[in-house]
Amino acid sequence: MSLLFETAPDGIHTYFDWLLQGLGWTLSLGFSAWILALTIGTLAGAARTLKTGFWAKTAQFYVEIFRNVPLLVQMFLWFFVVPELVPEALGRAIKSMPPPWASFFPALLCLSLYTGARLAEQVRAGIEALARGQSQASAALGFETGGTYRYILLPQAFRIIIPTLTNEFMTIFKNTSVALTIGLIELTATAQAISENTFRTFEAFGVVTLIYLTIALIAWRTMRGIERALRLPGGSGDEARA
Amino acid sequence: MMHLDFSILIDAAPYLLKGLFLTLQITLVGFLGGIFFGSLLAIARLSTNRVYSTLASVYVTVMRSLPLILVLFWVFFLAPWLLGWVKGAGRPIPVGAHMTAFITFVLFEAAFFAEIVRAGLRSVSVGQYSAADALGLSKRQTYVYVIFPQAIRNVLPILLTQTIILFQDSSLVYVISATDLLGAASKIAQRDNRLIEMYIAVGLIYFVLSFTASRLVKHLQSRLAYGRARP
Numbered sequence: 001m002s003l004l005f006e007t008a009p010d011g012i013h014t015y016f017d018w019l020l021q022g023l024g025w026t027l028s029l030g031f032s033a034w035i036l037a038l039t040i041g042t043l044a045g046a047a048r049t050l051k052t053g054f055w056a057k058t059a060q061f062y063v064e065i066f067r068n069v070p071l072l073v074q075m076f077l078w079f080f081v082v083p084e085l086v087p088e089a090l091g092r093a094i095k096s097m098p099p100p101w102a103s104f105f106p107a108l109l110c111l112s113l114y115t116g117a118r119l120a121e122q123v124r125a126g127i128e129a130l131a132r133g134q135s136q137a138s139a140a141l142g143f144e145t146g147g148t149y150r151y152i153l154l155p156q157a158f159r160i161i162i163p164t165l166t167n168e169f170m171t172i173f174k175n176t177s178v179a180l181t182i183g184l185i186e187l188t189a190t191a192q193a194i195s196e197n198t199f200r201t202f203e204a205f206g207v208v209t210l211i212y213l214t215i216a217l218i219a220w221r222t223m224r225g226i227e228r229a230l231r232l233p234g235g236s237g238d239e240a241r242a
Numbered sequence: 243m244m245h246l247d248f249s250i251l252i253d254a255a256p257y258l259l260k261g262l263f264l265t266l267q268i269t270l271v272g273f274l275g276g277i278f279f280g281s282l283l284a285i286a287r288l289s290t291n292r293v294y295s296t297l298a299s300v301y302v303t304v305m306r307s308l309p310l311i312l313v314l315f316w317v318f319f320l321a322p323w324l325l326g327w328v329k330g331a332g333r334p335i336p337v338g339a340h341m342t343a344f345i346t347f348v349l350f351e352a353a354f355f356a357e358i359v360r361a362g363l364r365s366v367s368v369g370q371y372s373a374a375d376a377l378g379l380s381k382r383q384t385y386v387y388v389i390f391p392q393a394i395r396n397v398l399p400i401l402l403t404q405t406i407i408l409f410q411d412s413s414l415v416y417v418i419s420a421t422d423l424l425g426a427a428s429k430i431a432q433r434d435n436r437l438i439e440m441y442i443a444v445g446l447i448y449f450v451l452s453f454t455a456s457r458l459v460k461h462l463q464s465r466l467a468y469g470r471a472r473p
Contacts (some may be wrong), residue, residue: 188315
């Protein structure tokens with residue numbers, strides 16, 4: 001592990017600094033994509049449970065497209081294709097962003113929409129798992145559609161799907177590694193760079209593997225903590241586990 | 243906005259088809275190998291032998307915590323050393339991108355299939371084990387003839403959905419420069435400077451195949467649910 005404290009070819013940083021930087025990009029991409037994906041997924045998932053209408057169709061269209069194209073292909077579409085298809089001035093603005101951001105923003109958009117589509121399916125499943133009496137009772141109490149979702153359906157649905165959300169939360173950090181294909185130097189790309197500079201592949205990949213294991217463990221513990229904090233005594237969260 | 247010319251696809255078609263063939267090969271190898279080793283892992287995880295169950299659960303947990311790209315890099319780096327060591331050559335023997343892809347996907351998918359098969363095994367009632375025991379079946383016979391057919395049937399839609407994900411994930415072999423569907427498209431895109439047309443086309447091909455497959459799985463799911471309707 002002495003490798004970590006050797007000076008990198010840039011002459012200023014150690015490889016440890018490189019890894020910290022890579023970890024920083026992995027975490028910031030993962031977290032910001034998660035927040036966006038959760039927002040998109042909740043809206044699209046709720047829209048899919050509406051009986052009819054424009055929004056249900058739009059949400060279904062979105063989910064089908066983004067779930068059925070590989071993440072890497074979507075990355076390339078956002079990075080190479082979209083800047084060419086938008087109006088020229090905007091395209092030029094996108095392409096002239098300084099280095100990390102030119103990869104970071106397409107990757108963020110891509111990962112959010114990809115994960116959002118997967119979350120939408122889970123949110124929908126959670127809402128559909130609720131007894132129909134819930135929305136009927138809510139209507140009887142005078143809630144409108146928005147209020148029914150906001151105060152009655154979604155709070156219960158989320159408690160039911162926390163286990164699958166945990167899975168997605170862990171997956172999003174793994175999926176950030178796909179951003180290396182469009183030039184973001186996140187963790188895996190850092191390992192590659194260190195190994196190319198030192199030929200000590202085993203150590204470089206070993207350290208990064210340990211970091212990913214730690215991220216997964218922390219992500220899992222965090223979600224378990226949230227699940228426990230939100231549990232309702234005898235509520236629908238308890239039933240879901242049975 | 244630049245001018246799009248999709249006629250390039252006609253010339254590219256044979257090369258893309260060859261790439262698609264590798265994509266499907268990886269999917270098939272990953273599926274078969276993944277189910278086989280995944281089943282062994284699932285049995286090991288449910289075993290009463292603490293050593294087996296701990297080893298299997300560590301393997302599954304570690305694999306599921308790592309990005310597929312990182313596992314691809316590991317195999318790409320380690321497989322030549324292991325092969326050299328096994329053959330006693332004393333130096334690494336090149337393994338090639340295709341073999342690397344096959345090995346990686348079997349190792350990686352085994353962990354994911356293991357969890358699905360385990361859920362299937364647990365869905366089979368304990369009475370089935372006792373009954374097989376009472377009929378004098380050996381442990382192997384019990385699993386092969388009694389437990390697995392029921393377990394797999396119970397989780398078949400989830401297994402197939404995972405296989406669609408595997409089909410999509412196979413595009414990641416791009417990072418080790420294998421020429422799968424995406425790899426082939428990307429090589430032509432860069433050679434002829436036709437990135438836009440090629441990536442849109444490849445996106446469409448993946449979409450049509452995945453969408454059709456997931457529709458078939460949904461259909462199968464409702465058929466299976468029908469077969470299991472109330473007694």
